[in-house]
Amino acid sequence: MTTPLMGTHAVASSAADPAIPKVGPVSAGASYAQVETRRWGQLNAPMTQWQGRRVWLVGASTGIGLACAQALRAAGALVVVSARHPQSVQDWAAQDKGVQWLEMDVSDPLQVQASARALLAQGPLDMVVYAAGYYRAQRATAMNLDEMLQHATVNYQGALQVIHAVLPSMLSRQSGHISVLSSVAGWRGLPNGLAYGPTKAALTHLAETLYIDMQDHGVGVSVVNPGFVATPLTAQNQFTMPALISPEQAAREMLKGWARGEFDIHFPKRFTFWLKLLRLLPYRLYFPLVRKFTGL
Ligand SMILES: NC(=O)c1ccc[n+]([C@@H]2O[C@H](COP(=O)([O-])OP(=O)(O)OC[C@H]3O[C@@H](n4cnc5c(N)ncnc54)[C@H](OP(=O)(O)O)[C@@H]3O)[C@@H](O)[C@H]2O)c1
Numbered sequence: 061m062t063t064p065l066m067g068t069h070a071v072a073s074s075a076a077d078p079a080i081p082k083v084g085p086v087s088a089g090a091s092y093a094q095v096e097t098r099r100w101g102q103l104n105a106p107m108t109q110w111q112g113r114r115v116w117l118v119g120a121s122t123g124i125g126l127a128c129a130q131a132l133r134a135a136g137a138l139v140v141v142s143a144r145h146p147q148s149v150q151d152w153a154a155q156d157k158g159v160q161w162l163e164m165d166v167s168d169p170l171q172v173q174a175s176a177r178a179l180l181a182q183g184p185l186d187m188v189v190y191a192a193g194y195y196r197a198q199r200a201t202a203m204n205l206d207e208m209l210q211h212a213t214v215n216y217q218g219a220l221q222v223i224h225a226v227l228p229s230m231l232s233r234q235s236g237h238i239s240v241l242s243s244v245a246g247w248r249g250l251p252n253g254l255a256y257g258p259t260k261a262a263l264t265h266l267a268e269t270l271y272i273d274m275q276d277h278g279v280g281v282s283v284v285n286p287g288f289v290a291t292p293l294t295a296q297n298q299f300t301m302p303a304l305i306s307p308e309q310a311a312r313e314m315l316k317g318w319a320r321g322e323f324d325i326h327f328p329k330r331f332t333f334w335l336k337l338l339r340l341l342p343y344r345l346y347f348p349l350v351r352k353f354t355g356l
Contacts (some may be wrong), residue, residue: 119192166218
């Protein structure tokens with residue numbers, strides 16, 4: 061099976077549209093994508109050449125998203141970094157023309173639409189990474205509906221808004237890749253995951269369905285399932301996190317996964333292997349095992 065993913069594309073016109081907000085210095089003029097093909101068994105065309113590729117990372121002001129933006133930039137990509145708080149990115153963007161900060165709150169659909177329009181007016185996006193995330197431990201004995209809805213807004217609905225805003229352009233070019241940060245916490249029900257887990261299960265399901273629909277249209281789709289990564293999101297955890305890795309390690313795993321053309325990019329394997337096994341168990345075994353391992 062040989063399917064072109066990244067077609068060579070012409071640089072889009074950057075004619076000024078007064079309705080579109082001005083955004084920073086990354087020029088699409090340098091953006092190009094080489095034709096790559098996927099080999100038998102590869103679910104996506106491998107992405108190994110990042111030079112000049114234009115990647116929009118949403119939710120990348122800290123943690124995994126930021127580390128991934130840094131790793132992609134180091135590999136030659138032109139990165140656009142979005143989130144609400146610019147602190148960790150502004151200086152970097154000021155010093156490096158290949159880095160663009162575009163402030164955006166994913167819970168505001170109008171902001172997402174305007175941002176996507178502005179970026180696409182500059183030129184095509186080769187990849188969009190959805191890394192925005194929100195996590196607070198919650199159990200059903202102390203159910204908090206506002207918190208649950210906040211998880212849904214950031215983790216799932218924000219992804220829908222972003223994908224809805226960029227997919228038509230990728231479809232019309234038959235080129236591009238969408239990667240969503242999900243979590244092993246979405247694989248099966250877990251204690252403390254009442255608000256977070258279902259949003260990640262939904263994201264994974266969304267990615268699977270997107271993949272099926274996009275496979276004949278030249279648009280790659282991948283889902284990233286990290287175990288525990290030391291970021292502001294997990295800093296609140298009160299327990300010793302097994303197989304904890306750094307955001308930089310997570311970013312390396314993601315680039316490796318994209319280079320191999322994987323759909324399901326999960327890591328660290330010494331942790332996710334066991335969770336994959338747990339995923340296969342019937343409920344009568346799964347529930348008592350989870351209680352035994354977590355003590356909850
Ligand atoms: N850390 C882990 O162990 C782990 C494990 C599995 C999956 N994940 C997933 O990996 C992704 C990245 O998480 P992380 O661990 O790197 O956490 P993080 O450092 O807290 O990053 C979360 C990012 O989301 C952004 N964000 C939150 N609300 C937003 C909003 N309304 N609009 C725009 N951006 C928003 C944050 O930026 P602002 O606050 O500046 O907006 C930040 O850049 C998340 O989807 C998370 O669920 C993490």
